[in-house]
Amino acid sequence: MISYDVIACGEPLERSERPTPQPTGDQVLMRIEAAGVCHSDLHIWHGSYDLGHGKKLSMLDRGLKLPLTMGHEIAGEVIAVGDEAKGVQVGKRYVVFPWHGCGECKVCKRGDENLCLAGKSMGVYQPGGYADHVLISHSRYLVDIGDMPPVQAAPYACSGLTTYSGLRKFKPEVLRDEKVVIIGGGGLGLMATLLVKAMGGAGAIVIDPDESKHAAALEAGADAVFNPKQDGYIAEVKKAAGGAVWAVLDCVGSSQTVQAGIDMLTKGGHLVQIGLYGGHIDIPTPFMALRALTYQGIYVGNLRELQELMQLVRDKNLRPVPTTCMPFSKAFTALLALEKGQAVGRQILTPEAA
Incomplete structure:
Protein backbone atom coordinates (compact mmCIF):
# COMPACT_ATOMS: atom_id res chain seq x y z
CA MET A 1 0.00 0.00 0.00
CA ILE A 2 0.99 3.61 -0.56
CA SER A 3 0.52 6.44 1.94
CA TYR A 4 1.57 10.07 2.30
CA ASP A 5 2.94 10.60 5.79
CA VAL A 6 4.06 13.23 8.26
CA ILE A 7 7.69 12.35 8.92
CA ALA A 8 8.55 15.56 10.78
CA CYS A 9 6.16 18.28 11.95
CA GLY A 10 5.94 21.16 9.48
CA GLU A 11 7.90 19.33 6.78
CA PRO A 12 6.52 18.10 3.41
CA LEU A 13 4.61 14.83 3.48
CA GLU A 14 6.57 11.84 2.24
CA ARG A 15 5.37 8.97 0.07
CA SER A 16 5.71 5.60 1.81
CA GLU A 17 5.20 2.11 0.47
CA ARG A 18 4.72 -0.96 2.65
CA PRO A 19 2.80 -4.25 2.64
CA THR A 20 -0.97 -3.91 2.68
CA PRO A 21 -2.18 -5.10 6.11
CA GLN A 22 -4.54 -8.04 6.38
CA PRO A 23 -7.51 -7.90 8.76
CA THR A 24 -7.93 -10.32 11.66
CA GLY A 25 -10.65 -10.70 14.27
CA ASP A 26 -13.04 -7.73 14.12
CA GLN A 27 -10.83 -5.73 11.75
CA VAL A 28 -11.80 -4.52 8.28
CA LEU A 29 -9.59 -3.58 5.33
CA MET A 30 -10.88 -0.72 3.17
CA ARG A 31 -9.75 0.50 -0.22
CA ILE A 32 -10.01 4.26 0.23
CA GLU A 33 -11.93 6.08 -2.48
CA ALA A 34 -12.18 9.48 -0.77
CA ALA A 35 -10.34 11.19 2.10
CA GLY A 36 -11.16 14.73 3.18
CA VAL A 37 -8.46 17.26 4.06
CA CYS A 38 -9.58 18.86 7.34
CA HIS A 39 -8.33 21.99 9.07
CA SER A 40 -7.48 19.82 12.08
CA ASP A 41 -4.88 18.14 9.87
CA LEU A 42 -3.00 21.44 9.79
CA HIS A 43 -2.66 21.43 13.58
CA ILE A 44 -1.57 17.79 13.54
CA TRP A 45 0.96 18.49 10.79
CA HIS A 46 2.31 21.52 12.64
CA GLY A 47 2.37 19.44 15.83
CA SER A 48 0.63 21.92 18.10
CA TYR A 49 -2.38 24.06 18.95
CA ASP A 50 -2.10 27.78 19.69
CA LEU A 51 -3.21 28.54 23.25
CA GLY A 52 -2.60 32.27 23.02
CA HIS A 53 -0.14 34.41 24.99
CA GLY A 54 2.71 32.62 23.21
CA LYS A 55 1.76 29.19 24.60
CA LYS A 56 1.40 26.00 22.56
CA LEU A 57 -0.24 22.64 23.20
CA SER A 58 2.15 20.02 21.81
CA MET A 59 0.63 17.10 19.93
CA LEU A 60 3.78 15.07 20.57
CA ASP A 61 3.27 15.57 24.31
CA ARG A 62 -0.29 14.29 23.88
CA GLY A 63 0.93 11.01 22.39
CA LEU A 64 1.26 11.76 18.69
CA LYS A 65 3.84 9.43 17.15
CA LEU A 66 5.63 9.93 13.84
CA PRO A 67 5.59 8.89 11.09
CA LEU A 68 1.85 9.37 10.81
CA THR A 69 -0.65 8.90 8.01
CA MET A 70 -3.17 11.68 8.60
CA GLY A 71 -6.77 11.82 7.37
CA HIS A 72 -9.93 11.14 9.36
CA GLU A 73 -12.66 11.75 6.75
CA ILE A 74 -12.62 8.36 5.04
CA ALA A 75 -15.00 6.56 2.70
CA GLY A 76 -14.44 3.60 0.44
CA GLU A 77 -14.98 -0.06 -0.36
CA VAL A 78 -14.48 -2.95 2.03
CA ILE A 79 -12.18 -5.48 0.36
CA ALA A 80 -11.44 -7.89 3.24
CA VAL A 81 -12.71 -8.62 6.75
CA GLY A 82 -11.44 -10.51 9.79
CA ASP A 83 -13.05 -13.78 10.78
CA GLU A 84 -15.02 -12.13 13.60
CA ALA A 85 -16.18 -8.98 11.75
CA LYS A 86 -19.96 -8.60 11.62
CA GLY A 87 -22.45 -6.34 9.90
CA VAL A 88 -20.31 -5.37 6.90
CA GLN A 89 -19.96 -6.88 3.45
CA VAL A 90 -17.00 -7.16 1.13
CA GLY A 91 -17.67 -5.05 -1.95
CA LYS A 92 -19.92 -2.51 -0.20
CA ARG A 93 -19.05 1.12 0.46
CA TYR A 94 -19.02 2.79 3.86
CA VAL A 95 -18.00 5.97 5.63
CA VAL A 96 -15.72 5.43 8.63
CA PHE A 97 -16.34 6.73 12.15
CA PRO A 98 -12.73 7.66 13.05
CA TRP A 99 -13.07 8.82 16.67
CA HIS A 100 -12.24 5.55 18.41
CA GLY A 101 -12.03 5.23 22.17
CA CYS A 102 -10.64 2.42 24.30
CA GLY A 103 -14.01 0.67 24.14
CA GLU A 104 -13.86 -0.37 27.80
CA CYS A 105 -14.30 2.72 29.99
CA LYS A 106 -17.60 4.18 31.24
CA VAL A 107 -17.48 6.92 28.64
CA CYS A 108 -17.12 4.46 25.76
CA LYS A 109 -19.83 2.20 27.14
CA ARG A 110 -22.16 5.24 27.19
CA GLY A 111 -21.54 5.55 23.47
CA ASP A 112 -19.29 8.59 23.65
CA GLU A 113 -16.02 7.13 22.35
CA ASN A 114 -15.07 10.54 20.97
CA LEU A 115 -14.72 11.75 24.59
CA CYS A 116 -12.59 8.82 25.79
CA LEU A 117 -9.44 10.00 27.60
CA ALA A 118 -7.55 7.12 25.99
CA GLY A 119 -8.79 7.97 22.50
CA LYS A 120 -7.23 6.35 19.44
CA SER A 121 -8.57 8.56 16.65
CA MET A 122 -7.73 7.52 13.10
CA GLY A 123 -5.38 9.91 11.37
CA VAL A 124 -4.16 11.12 14.77
CA TYR A 125 -3.15 8.20 16.96
CA GLN A 126 -3.42 5.45 14.33
CA PRO A 127 -3.04 5.45 10.53
CA GLY A 128 -5.67 7.39 8.61
CA GLY A 129 -6.88 8.17 5.14
CA TYR A 130 -4.02 9.79 3.21
CA ALA A 131 -3.44 6.36 1.68
CA ASP A 132 -4.90 3.90 -0.79
CA HIS A 133 -5.84 1.40 1.96
CA VAL A 134 -6.61 1.58 5.66
CA LEU A 135 -7.09 -1.04 8.36
CA ILE A 136 -10.10 -0.29 10.59
CA SER A 137 -9.99 -1.77 14.08
CA HIS A 138 -13.64 -2.85 14.30
CA SER A 139 -16.51 -3.34 11.89
CA ARG A 140 -18.88 -1.32 14.11
CA TYR A 141 -17.14 1.87 12.98
CA LEU A 142 -18.47 1.54 9.42
CA VAL A 143 -21.69 3.27 8.36
CA ASP A 144 -23.33 2.13 5.11
CA ILE A 145 -23.53 4.85 2.45
CA GLY A 146 -25.56 2.88 -0.09
CA ASP A 147 -25.15 4.42 -3.55
CA MET A 148 -23.87 7.77 -2.22
CA PRO A 149 -20.59 8.75 -3.94
CA PRO A 150 -17.66 8.32 -1.53
CA VAL A 151 -16.47 11.89 -2.25
CA GLN A 152 -19.81 13.13 -0.89
CA ALA A 153 -19.84 10.75 2.08
CA ALA A 154 -16.29 11.26 3.37
CA PRO A 155 -16.73 14.80 4.81
CA TYR A 156 -19.63 13.65 6.97
CA ALA A 157 -17.13 11.75 9.18
CA CYS A 158 -15.80 15.03 10.59
CA SER A 159 -17.13 18.32 9.21
CA GLY A 160 -20.62 16.86 8.92
CA ILE A 298 -17.53 20.16 21.65
CA TYR A 299 -15.21 17.55 20.19
CA VAL A 300 -16.70 16.10 16.98
CA GLY A 301 -19.57 13.69 17.76
CA ASN A 302 -20.29 10.06 18.56
CA LEU A 303 -21.05 7.04 16.40
CA ARG A 304 -24.77 7.26 17.07
CA GLU A 305 -24.80 10.84 15.78
CA LEU A 306 -22.94 9.83 12.61
CA GLN A 307 -25.56 7.14 11.98
CA GLU A 308 -28.33 9.71 12.54
CA LEU A 309 -26.60 12.18 10.26
CA MET A 310 -26.26 9.73 7.38
CA GLN A 311 -29.95 8.89 7.70
CA LEU A 312 -30.80 12.61 7.66
CA VAL A 313 -28.66 13.13 4.54
CA ARG A 314 -30.58 10.37 2.77
CA ASP A 315 -34.01 11.46 3.99
CA LYS A 316 -33.50 15.11 3.05
CA ASN A 317 -31.46 14.38 -0.08
CA LEU A 318 -28.93 16.86 1.25
CA ARG A 319 -26.78 18.46 -1.41
CA PRO A 320 -23.02 17.92 -1.02
CA VAL A 321 -20.68 20.68 0.08
CA PRO A 322 -18.55 22.15 -2.72
CA THR A 323 -15.59 19.83 -3.23
CA THR A 324 -12.30 19.85 -5.10
CA CYS A 325 -10.94 16.39 -5.85
CA MET A 326 -7.27 15.65 -6.36
CA PRO A 327 -5.14 12.48 -6.30
CA PHE A 328 -3.55 11.21 -3.09
CA SER A 329 -0.14 12.28 -4.42
CA LYS A 330 -1.32 15.91 -4.11
CA ALA A 331 -2.03 15.59 -0.38
CA PHE A 332 0.65 18.09 0.59
CA THR A 333 -0.55 20.54 -2.09
CA ALA A 334 -4.04 20.32 -0.60
CA LEU A 335 -2.68 20.88 2.89
CA LEU A 336 -0.85 24.03 1.80
CA ALA A 337 -3.90 25.36 -0.03
CA LEU A 338 -5.94 24.92 3.13
CA GLU A 339 -3.28 26.68 5.19
CA LYS A 340 -3.32 29.66 2.79
CA GLY A 341 -7.13 29.90 2.90
CA GLN A 342 -7.43 29.05 -0.80
CA ALA A 343 -9.82 26.10 -0.41
CA VAL A 344 -13.56 26.63 -0.91
CA GLY A 345 -15.60 23.88 0.69
CA ARG A 346 -13.76 20.56 1.06
CA GLN A 347 -10.69 19.20 -0.68
CA ILE A 348 -10.99 15.46 -1.24
CA LEU A 349 -8.12 13.09 -1.98
CA THR A 350 -9.01 10.29 -4.42
CA PRO A 351 -7.16 7.37 -6.07
CA GLU A 352 -4.74 8.09 -8.88
CA ALA A 353 -6.23 7.90 -12.38
CA ALA A 354 -5.58 4.58 -14.04
Whole structure:
Protein backbone atom coordinates (compact mmCIF):
# COMPACT_ATOMS: atom_id res chain seq x y z
CA MET A 1 0.00 0.00 0.00
CA ILE A 2 0.99 3.61 -0.56
CA SER A 3 0.52 6.44 1.94
CA TYR A 4 1.57 10.07 2.30
CA ASP A 5 2.94 10.60 5.79
CA VAL A 6 4.06 13.23 8.26
CA ILE A 7 7.69 12.35 8.92
CA ALA A 8 8.55 15.56 10.78
CA CYS A 9 6.16 18.28 11.95
CA GLY A 10 5.94 21.16 9.48
CA GLU A 11 7.90 19.33 6.78
CA PRO A 12 6.52 18.10 3.41
CA LEU A 13 4.61 14.83 3.48
CA GLU A 14 6.57 11.84 2.24
CA ARG A 15 5.37 8.97 0.07
CA SER A 16 5.71 5.60 1.81
CA GLU A 17 5.20 2.11 0.47
CA ARG A 18 4.72 -0.96 2.65
CA PRO A 19 2.80 -4.25 2.64
CA THR A 20 -0.97 -3.91 2.68
CA PRO A 21 -2.18 -5.10 6.11
CA GLN A 22 -4.54 -8.04 6.38
CA PRO A 23 -7.51 -7.90 8.76
CA THR A 24 -7.93 -10.32 11.66
CA GLY A 25 -10.65 -10.70 14.27
CA ASP A 26 -13.04 -7.73 14.12
CA GLN A 27 -10.83 -5.73 11.75
CA VAL A 28 -11.80 -4.52 8.28
CA LEU A 29 -9.59 -3.58 5.33
CA MET A 30 -10.88 -0.72 3.17
CA ARG A 31 -9.75 0.50 -0.22
CA ILE A 32 -10.01 4.26 0.23
CA GLU A 33 -11.93 6.08 -2.48
CA ALA A 34 -12.18 9.48 -0.77
CA ALA A 35 -10.34 11.19 2.10
CA GLY A 36 -11.16 14.73 3.18
CA VAL A 37 -8.46 17.26 4.06
CA CYS A 38 -9.58 18.86 7.34
CA HIS A 39 -8.33 21.99 9.07
CA SER A 40 -7.48 19.82 12.08
CA ASP A 41 -4.88 18.14 9.87
CA LEU A 42 -3.00 21.44 9.79
CA HIS A 43 -2.66 21.43 13.58
CA ILE A 44 -1.57 17.79 13.54
CA TRP A 45 0.96 18.49 10.79
CA HIS A 46 2.31 21.52 12.64
CA GLY A 47 2.37 19.44 15.83
CA SER A 48 0.63 21.92 18.10
CA TYR A 49 -2.38 24.06 18.95
CA ASP A 50 -2.10 27.78 19.69
CA LEU A 51 -3.21 28.54 23.25
CA GLY A 52 -2.60 32.27 23.02
CA HIS A 53 -0.14 34.41 24.99
CA GLY A 54 2.71 32.62 23.21
CA LYS A 55 1.76 29.19 24.60
CA LYS A 56 1.40 26.00 22.56
CA LEU A 57 -0.24 22.64 23.20
CA SER A 58 2.15 20.02 21.81
CA MET A 59 0.63 17.10 19.93
CA LEU A 60 3.78 15.07 20.57
CA ASP A 61 3.27 15.57 24.31
CA ARG A 62 -0.29 14.29 23.88
CA GLY A 63 0.93 11.01 22.39
CA LEU A 64 1.26 11.76 18.69
CA LYS A 65 3.84 9.43 17.15
CA LEU A 66 5.63 9.93 13.84
CA PRO A 67 5.59 8.89 11.09
CA LEU A 68 1.85 9.37 10.81
CA THR A 69 -0.65 8.90 8.01
CA MET A 70 -3.17 11.68 8.60
CA GLY A 71 -6.77 11.82 7.37
CA HIS A 72 -9.93 11.14 9.36
CA GLU A 73 -12.66 11.75 6.75
CA ILE A 74 -12.62 8.36 5.04
CA ALA A 75 -15.00 6.56 2.70
CA GLY A 76 -14.44 3.60 0.44
CA GLU A 77 -14.98 -0.06 -0.36
CA VAL A 78 -14.48 -2.95 2.03
CA ILE A 79 -12.18 -5.48 0.36
CA ALA A 80 -11.44 -7.89 3.24
CA VAL A 81 -12.71 -8.62 6.75
CA GLY A 82 -11.44 -10.51 9.79
CA ASP A 83 -13.05 -13.78 10.78
CA GLU A 84 -15.02 -12.13 13.60
CA ALA A 85 -16.18 -8.98 11.75
CA LYS A 86 -19.96 -8.60 11.62
CA GLY A 87 -22.45 -6.34 9.90
CA VAL A 88 -20.31 -5.37 6.90
CA GLN A 89 -19.96 -6.88 3.45
CA VAL A 90 -17.00 -7.16 1.13
CA GLY A 91 -17.67 -5.05 -1.95
CA LYS A 92 -19.92 -2.51 -0.20
CA ARG A 93 -19.05 1.12 0.46
CA TYR A 94 -19.02 2.79 3.86
CA VAL A 95 -18.00 5.97 5.63
CA VAL A 96 -15.72 5.43 8.63
CA PHE A 97 -16.34 6.73 12.15
CA PRO A 98 -12.73 7.66 13.05
CA TRP A 99 -13.07 8.82 16.67
CA HIS A 100 -12.24 5.55 18.41
CA GLY A 101 -12.03 5.23 22.17
CA CYS A 102 -10.64 2.42 24.30
CA GLY A 103 -14.01 0.67 24.14
CA GLU A 104 -13.86 -0.37 27.80
CA CYS A 105 -14.30 2.72 29.99
CA LYS A 106 -17.60 4.18 31.24
CA VAL A 107 -17.48 6.92 28.64
CA CYS A 108 -17.12 4.46 25.76
CA LYS A 109 -19.83 2.20 27.14
CA ARG A 110 -22.16 5.24 27.19
CA GLY A 111 -21.54 5.55 23.47
CA ASP A 112 -19.29 8.59 23.65
CA GLU A 113 -16.02 7.13 22.35
CA ASN A 114 -15.07 10.54 20.97
CA LEU A 115 -14.72 11.75 24.59
CA CYS A 116 -12.59 8.82 25.79
CA LEU A 117 -9.44 10.00 27.60
CA ALA A 118 -7.55 7.12 25.99
CA GLY A 119 -8.79 7.97 22.50
CA LYS A 120 -7.23 6.35 19.44
CA SER A 121 -8.57 8.56 16.65
CA MET A 122 -7.73 7.52 13.10
CA GLY A 123 -5.38 9.91 11.37
CA VAL A 124 -4.16 11.12 14.77
CA TYR A 125 -3.15 8.20 16.96
CA GLN A 126 -3.42 5.45 14.33
CA PRO A 127 -3.04 5.45 10.53
CA GLY A 128 -5.67 7.39 8.61
CA GLY A 129 -6.88 8.17 5.14
CA TYR A 130 -4.02 9.79 3.21
CA ALA A 131 -3.44 6.36 1.68
CA ASP A 132 -4.90 3.90 -0.79
CA HIS A 133 -5.84 1.40 1.96
CA VAL A 134 -6.61 1.58 5.66
CA LEU A 135 -7.09 -1.04 8.36
CA ILE A 136 -10.10 -0.29 10.59
CA SER A 137 -9.99 -1.77 14.08
CA HIS A 138 -13.64 -2.85 14.30
CA SER A 139 -16.51 -3.34 11.89
CA ARG A 140 -18.88 -1.32 14.11
CA TYR A 141 -17.14 1.87 12.98
CA LEU A 142 -18.47 1.54 9.42
CA VAL A 143 -21.69 3.27 8.36
CA ASP A 144 -23.33 2.13 5.11
CA ILE A 145 -23.53 4.85 2.45
CA GLY A 146 -25.56 2.88 -0.09
CA ASP A 147 -25.15 4.42 -3.55
CA MET A 148 -23.87 7.77 -2.22
CA PRO A 149 -20.59 8.75 -3.94
CA PRO A 150 -17.66 8.32 -1.53
CA VAL A 151 -16.47 11.89 -2.25
CA GLN A 152 -19.81 13.13 -0.89
CA ALA A 153 -19.84 10.75 2.08
CA ALA A 154 -16.29 11.26 3.37
CA PRO A 155 -16.73 14.80 4.81
CA TYR A 156 -19.63 13.65 6.97
CA ALA A 157 -17.13 11.75 9.18
CA CYS A 158 -15.80 15.03 10.59
CA SER A 159 -17.13 18.32 9.21
CA GLY A 160 -20.62 16.86 8.92
CA LEU A 161 -20.58 15.03 12.24
CA THR A 162 -19.03 17.95 14.12
CA THR A 163 -21.48 20.56 12.83
CA TYR A 164 -24.44 18.21 13.28
CA SER A 165 -23.44 17.51 16.88
CA GLY A 166 -22.82 21.23 17.44
CA LEU A 167 -26.24 22.24 16.12
CA ARG A 168 -27.88 19.60 18.30
CA LYS A 169 -26.48 21.36 21.36
CA PHE A 170 -28.90 24.26 20.85
CA LYS A 171 -32.36 23.84 22.36
CA PRO A 172 -34.72 22.41 19.70
CA GLU A 173 -37.09 25.35 20.08
CA VAL A 174 -34.22 27.84 19.65
CA LEU A 175 -33.02 26.05 16.50
CA ARG A 176 -36.60 26.05 15.21
CA ASP A 177 -37.38 29.70 16.00
CA GLU A 178 -34.06 31.56 15.77
CA LYS A 179 -31.50 31.91 12.99
CA VAL A 180 -28.11 30.42 13.80
CA VAL A 181 -25.11 32.69 13.31
CA ILE A 182 -22.31 30.60 11.78
CA ILE A 183 -18.81 32.05 12.09
CA GLY A 184 -16.64 30.79 9.24
CA GLY A 185 -17.57 29.98 5.67
CA GLY A 186 -15.07 27.19 5.03
CA GLY A 187 -15.78 23.45 4.94
CA LEU A 188 -17.31 23.42 8.43
CA GLY A 189 -19.36 26.57 7.91
CA LEU A 190 -20.79 25.42 4.58
CA MET A 191 -21.67 22.04 6.04
CA ALA A 192 -23.39 23.71 9.00
CA THR A 193 -25.33 26.01 6.67
CA LEU A 194 -26.63 23.05 4.69
CA LEU A 195 -27.58 21.18 7.86
CA VAL A 196 -29.52 23.98 9.58
CA LYS A 197 -32.47 23.81 7.20
CA ALA A 198 -32.30 20.00 6.96
CA MET A 199 -32.62 19.84 10.76
CA GLY A 200 -35.70 22.08 10.74
CA GLY A 201 -33.84 25.24 11.70
CA ALA A 202 -35.12 28.74 11.04
CA GLY A 203 -32.09 29.70 8.96
CA ALA A 204 -28.41 30.56 8.95
CA ILE A 205 -26.38 33.76 8.90
CA VAL A 206 -22.72 33.33 7.91
CA ILE A 207 -19.78 35.54 8.87
CA ASP A 208 -16.51 35.28 6.95
CA PRO A 209 -13.83 37.85 6.07
CA ASP A 210 -13.04 36.19 2.72
CA GLU A 211 -15.65 37.51 0.32
CA SER A 212 -14.69 34.86 -2.25
CA LYS A 213 -16.52 32.41 0.03
CA HIS A 214 -19.71 34.46 0.35
CA ALA A 215 -21.29 33.15 -2.84
CA ALA A 216 -20.76 29.55 -1.72
CA ALA A 217 -22.45 30.31 1.62
CA LEU A 218 -25.46 31.84 -0.11
CA GLU A 219 -25.61 28.90 -2.50
CA ALA A 220 -25.58 26.56 0.51
CA GLY A 221 -28.69 28.33 1.83
CA ALA A 222 -27.46 31.16 4.06
CA ASP A 223 -30.05 33.90 4.57
CA ALA A 224 -27.31 36.53 4.76
CA VAL A 225 -23.51 36.76 4.74
CA PHE A 226 -21.40 39.42 6.48
CA ASN A 227 -17.75 40.48 6.42
CA PRO A 228 -16.44 41.05 9.98
CA LYS A 229 -14.00 43.64 8.63
CA GLN A 230 -16.89 46.02 7.92
CA ASP A 231 -17.68 48.59 10.60
CA GLY A 232 -20.85 47.90 12.54
CA TYR A 233 -21.30 44.38 11.21
CA ILE A 234 -22.46 43.02 14.59
CA ALA A 235 -25.45 45.37 14.55
CA GLU A 236 -26.25 44.19 11.03
CA VAL A 237 -26.00 40.55 12.09
CA LYS A 238 -28.41 41.17 14.98
CA LYS A 239 -30.83 42.88 12.60
CA ALA A 240 -30.68 39.96 10.15
CA ALA A 241 -31.28 37.56 13.05
CA GLY A 242 -34.51 39.36 13.93
CA GLY A 243 -33.12 41.71 16.55
CA ALA A 244 -31.41 39.24 18.88
CA VAL A 245 -28.81 36.51 18.42
CA TRP A 246 -29.64 33.38 20.40
CA ALA A 247 -27.32 30.82 18.81
CA VAL A 248 -23.75 31.10 17.51
CA LEU A 249 -21.81 28.21 16.00
CA ASP A 250 -18.14 29.21 15.86
CA CYS A 251 -16.41 27.14 13.20
CA VAL A 252 -13.15 29.11 13.57
CA GLY A 253 -12.38 29.28 17.29
CA SER A 254 -9.96 32.20 17.35
CA SER A 255 -9.68 34.86 20.05
CA GLN A 256 -11.48 37.31 17.79
CA THR A 257 -14.32 35.04 16.66
CA VAL A 258 -15.18 33.72 20.13
CA GLN A 259 -15.17 37.24 21.56
CA ALA A 260 -17.36 38.53 18.73
CA GLY A 261 -19.76 35.63 19.19
CA ILE A 262 -20.11 36.29 22.91
CA ASP A 263 -20.53 40.02 22.31
CA MET A 264 -23.43 39.53 19.90
CA LEU A 265 -25.38 37.03 22.04
CA THR A 266 -28.58 38.17 23.69
CA LYS A 267 -29.42 37.37 27.30
CA GLY A 268 -29.76 33.59 27.55
CA GLY A 269 -27.78 33.08 24.34
CA HIS A 270 -25.65 30.05 23.54
CA LEU A 271 -22.28 29.86 21.75
CA VAL A 272 -20.96 26.48 20.62
CA GLN A 273 -17.30 26.42 19.56
CA ILE A 274 -16.12 23.72 17.21
CA GLY A 275 -13.19 25.51 15.53
CA LEU A 276 -9.63 25.06 16.77
CA TYR A 277 -7.85 28.02 15.20
CA GLY A 278 -6.35 29.02 18.53
CA GLY A 279 -5.99 31.95 20.88
CA HIS A 280 -7.16 33.08 24.29
CA ILE A 281 -10.09 35.09 25.64
CA ASP A 282 -10.97 36.80 28.91
CA ILE A 283 -14.59 36.78 30.05
CA PRO A 284 -15.69 38.80 33.09
CA THR A 285 -17.24 36.13 35.30
CA PRO A 286 -20.31 38.18 36.33
CA PHE A 287 -21.36 38.35 32.67
CA MET A 288 -21.87 34.58 32.53
CA ALA A 289 -24.55 34.77 35.22
CA LEU A 290 -25.96 38.24 34.56
CA ARG A 291 -26.41 37.50 30.87
CA ALA A 292 -27.25 33.80 31.46
CA LEU A 293 -24.78 32.84 28.74
CA THR A 294 -23.74 29.36 27.67
CA TYR A 295 -20.28 28.95 26.12
CA GLN A 296 -19.79 25.32 25.14
CA GLY A 297 -17.02 23.50 23.36
CA ILE A 298 -17.53 20.16 21.65
CA TYR A 299 -15.21 17.55 20.19
CA VAL A 300 -16.70 16.10 16.98
CA GLY A 301 -19.57 13.69 17.76
CA ASN A 302 -20.29 10.06 18.56
CA LEU A 303 -21.05 7.04 16.40
CA ARG A 304 -24.77 7.26 17.07
CA GLU A 305 -24.80 10.84 15.78
CA LEU A 306 -22.94 9.83 12.61
CA GLN A 307 -25.56 7.14 11.98
CA GLU A 308 -28.33 9.71 12.54
CA LEU A 309 -26.60 12.18 10.26
CA MET A 310 -26.26 9.73 7.38
CA GLN A 311 -29.95 8.89 7.70
CA LEU A 312 -30.80 12.61 7.66
CA VAL A 313 -28.66 13.13 4.54
CA ARG A 314 -30.58 10.37 2.77
CA ASP A 315 -34.01 11.46 3.99
CA LYS A 316 -33.50 15.11 3.05
CA ASN A 317 -31.46 14.38 -0.08
CA LEU A 318 -28.93 16.86 1.25
CA ARG A 319 -26.78 18.46 -1.41
CA PRO A 320 -23.02 17.92 -1.02
CA VAL A 321 -20.68 20.68 0.08
CA PRO A 322 -18.55 22.15 -2.72
CA THR A 323 -15.59 19.83 -3.23
CA THR A 324 -12.30 19.85 -5.10
CA CYS A 325 -10.94 16.39 -5.85
CA MET A 326 -7.27 15.65 -6.36
CA PRO A 327 -5.14 12.48 -6.30
CA PHE A 328 -3.55 11.21 -3.09
CA SER A 329 -0.14 12.28 -4.42
CA LYS A 330 -1.32 15.91 -4.11
CA ALA A 331 -2.03 15.59 -0.38
CA PHE A 332 0.65 18.09 0.59
CA THR A 333 -0.55 20.54 -2.09
CA ALA A 334 -4.04 20.32 -0.60
CA LEU A 335 -2.68 20.88 2.89
CA LEU A 336 -0.85 24.03 1.80
CA ALA A 337 -3.90 25.36 -0.03
CA LEU A 338 -5.94 24.92 3.13
CA GLU A 339 -3.28 26.68 5.19
CA LYS A 340 -3.32 29.66 2.79
CA GLY A 341 -7.13 29.90 2.90
CA GLN A 342 -7.43 29.05 -0.80
CA ALA A 343 -9.82 26.10 -0.41
CA VAL A 344 -13.56 26.63 -0.91
CA GLY A 345 -15.60 23.88 0.69
CA ARG A 346 -13.76 20.56 1.06
CA GLN A 347 -10.69 19.20 -0.68
CA ILE A 348 -10.99 15.46 -1.24
CA LEU A 349 -8.12 13.09 -1.98
CA THR A 350 -9.01 10.29 -4.42
CA PRO A 351 -7.16 7.37 -6.07
CA GLU A 352 -4.74 8.09 -8.88
CA ALA A 353 -6.23 7.90 -12.38
CA ALA A 354 -5.58 4.58 -14.04
